[in-house]
Amino acid sequence: MDRVVAIDWSxxxxxxxxxxxxxxxxxxxSDKGKTxxxxxxxxxxxxxDEWTAWLIERSHETPCMVVGFDFIFSYPAWxxxxxxxxxxxxxxxxxxxxxxxxxxxxxCKDDRFWGKPKKxxxxxxxxxxxxxxxxxxxxxxxxxQIAEPAKAxxxxxxxxxxxxxxxxxxxxxxxxxxxxxxxxxxxxxxFSVWPFDPPVFPxxxxxxTRLMTGPVNKSSEAARTEYLKQKKYPGLSRSVLAAxxxxxxAFDALISCLVMTECRxxxxxxxxxxxxxxxxxxxxxQPGVGx
Numbered sequence: 593m594d595r596v597v598a599i600d601w602s603x604x605x606x607x608x609x610x611x612x613x614x615x616x617x618x619x620x621x622s623d624k625g626k627t628x629x630x631x632x633x634x635x636x637x638x639x640x641d642e643w644t645a646w647l648i649e650r651s652h653e654t655p656c657m658v659v660g661f662d663f664i665f666s667y668p669a670w671x672x673x674x675x676x677x678x679x680x681x682x683x684x685x686x687x688x689x690x691x692x693x694x695x696x697x698x699x700c701k702d703d704r705f706w707g708k709p710k711k712x713x714x715x716x717x718x719x720x721x722x723x724x725x726x727x728x729x730x731x732x733x734x735x736x737q738i739a740e741p742a743k744a745x746x747x748x749x750x751x752x753x754x755x756x757x758x759x760x761x762x763x764x765x766x767x768x769x770x771x772x773x774x775x776x777x778x779x780x781x782x783f784s785v786w787p788f789d790p791p792v793f794p795x796x797x798x799x800x801t802r803l804m805t806g807p808v809n810k811s812s813e814a815a816r817t818e819y820l821k822q823k824k825y826p827g828l829s830r831s832v833l834a835a836x837x838x839x840x841x842a843f844d845a846l847i848s849c850l851v852m853t854e855c856r857x858x859x860x861x862x863x864x865x866x867x868x869x870x871x872x873x874x875x876x877x878q879p880g881v882g883x
Contacts, residue, residue, distance in 0.1 A: 595618065595656070595658075596660075596853045597616055597657065597850035598799065598845050598846075600662050602614045603770045610638070610640055611637050612636070614639075614643060615635070615774065616845050617633075617847075617849025618722050619632050628854065632828055632849065638648065640774060641774075647778065651781070651782060655793055660852055661771060661798060661799065662799060663798070664755045664874070665771075665872070666683060667756075679872070681779070684775050684776045687773060688773035692773070695758070696770075706758070712724075713756075716756065728874060728876045729753075756869060785797075786872065787865030790864050798874055816843045820833060820843075858879065865882075
């Protein structure tokens with residue numbers, strides 16, 4: 593593996609917001625590197641379009657690379673079937689052609705897209721709460737469904753978010769709908785998108801920053817600083833540590849990159865996906881997934 597990139601994504605509509613909120617942790621293999629055989633940088637200041645172009649350019653330099661995005665790559669299978677979409681890339685195309693912004697619009701008639709000011713629909717409440725989630729969300733984000741204690745502890749106190757939630761604290765739907773068109777562009781630029789494509793490099797995967805960091809009050813600079821002290825990752829520059837301490841987004845990007853880099857030997861071993869639900873809905877990468 594020559595390069596690992598972890599991007600803390602944002603669905604912000606403005607260019608200035610994207611440049612402020614989107615951060616990437618980047619590990620690049622180097623004989624002189626002091627961090628797991630490479631160098632680590634933190635980068636920001638780009639829009640979604642600029643990040644996508646940057647990734648494609650970097651893949652020409654180092655084709656053996658993987659990028660993790662902190663947004664959801666698809667929707668529950670029943671939703672795709674409702675729209676006669678047989679594959680996730682077909683959903684991305686529909687989203688890119690304007691349906692994504694239509695679902696995000698304040699006047700959207702489909703009440704299943706909710707969040708401030710719209711309340712969660714009854715369809716997703718009570719015993720039907722799971723309907724708004726994909727199988728992957730249930731398996732890796734709901735503590736009671738996670739068999740391994742160490743993995744369950746990483747999501748303690750965190751409520752799983754649905755791609756249908758497009759407003760309010762922690763909503764992931766906006767970033768996901770505004771991220772899916774970029775998966776198409778990356779695919780056209782030579783990336784495989786796992787698990788929808790056979791896993792070949794360069795490769796894009798979905799990740800969840802909370803699974804990377806584990807329990808930490810990420811909104812607290814003091815907590816971020818203490819976390820970085822305890823982890824004691826070797827070779828990180830002062831500028832990288834300073835950025836991660838001062839910004840929650842940069843912190844998420846850095847830790848996600850370091851965890852992915854620690855597990856970089858797993859990416860060439862990811863199997864082709866044969867499960868029809870995962871092929872439609874996608875999977876969230878985490879250490880050991882699919883192996």
